[in-house]
Amino acid sequence: MSLPVMLFAAGFGTRMGALTQDRPKPLIEVAGKPLIDHALDLVTAYEPPRTVVNLHYLPDQITAHLAGRDIRFSHETPDILETGGGLRAALPLLGPGPVFTMNTDAVWHGPNPLSLLADAWHPEQMDALLICIPKAQAIGHSGTGDFLIAEDGGATRGPGLIYSGVQIIKPDLLHEIDDPAFSLNLLWDRMLAENRLSALPYPGQWCDVGHPDGIAQAEAMLGHRNV
Template sequence: MRNRPDSVMLFAAGFGTRMRPLTDTRPKPLIEVAGKPLLDHALGQCAIPQITRRAVNAHYLAEQIAAAAASRRLLLSQERDGILDTGGGLKAALPLLGRPEAVFAMNTDAVWTGPLAMATLAGAWDPERMDALLLLCPPERAVGHALKSGFAMDAAGRLSWAPELAYTGAQILATAPVADCPDAAFSVKRAWDAALAAGRLYGVIHPGRWCDVGHPGGIAQAEDMLADA
């Protein structure tokens, strides 16, 4: 059984609308922060022995993501007919990842300090209790992030919707709710809602700092954060 995840899905298919004009000619995951593409910052957070398969999806400016995937030996899931959102993108990539029972997943638009994101998630994952485990960051360590939505966490680590902790874009997710969804395009939040209703949506706190590089000004904020570290 592969409920101890050994694969990671990197989300890189989006249009990067908030990052324009930088994304007019380059997909957001390939924009550089501190001399390194955001995709490589994400891959650095996945550098744990447990992860043996790495996949990335592509839609917008897909040929650039495909070239980056080839040079980094990443499995590529091309969304040719239309963008599938996070849930649909993960569902489409599951065959590439060997149809695991649980998978790491990560956005590719952030930089980090502190322990590796995937190491923190791996250390807290308990498939007997959890269908989803989200890596969260308190507002004082979420650089440049306006906490308009997020999660509250109880003493046992269970989550509910409340703007108290920021979701960092990194998670472990049981794949059955995604694989069984009849839709092609949908958000992974659908699986979170199901896990929450079942009391199986959990969180763990990232011990370091995190910066969501969602707009051009976020590049300088992220570089300052890294310089301070």
């Protein structure tokens, strides 16, 4: 049974500078295709029952670009809700039970991360399963990493692998947070305390396109050549 997918597309993309002054970051092109289409190619191949995209900054451009596709939109107004608040607001569109969440500012080179997570998901022992990137396979990423993964797949915070922006998560704990806008990190902390957070290393390459240099780095990773 496949799970619904939530795509995060509401952010301002401030790290992109002038590139996002008049367009939302998910519509910035990499290798001739908007970032959100790179994400949707993976989603379509996975064949979820429902796909939801959240919107806040320049939303009309994204809805126009995705017109005619079987996608539901969660409009965040008047304020942006961050990842946790955004997921909670979208739950009526997603339906009950675990969901995928996926950032729209990364490009992948390798197997479909959604399929890998679905195959490794064991809800009886996990409240969330993150796919993380070994540092040598994270193109253009200079951080020290976010998580360590034990032999049994359990995750702990620490310098090591980089969170990719894709996970399966049970949304139950969302209803215990009082703030309207909050990060999913709050849920991860509660899961970590109960040893219910797991992670999976990605075997391919991944590039964060959250900054302008990421565009050329992602295109090089994909072997794209400008003509």
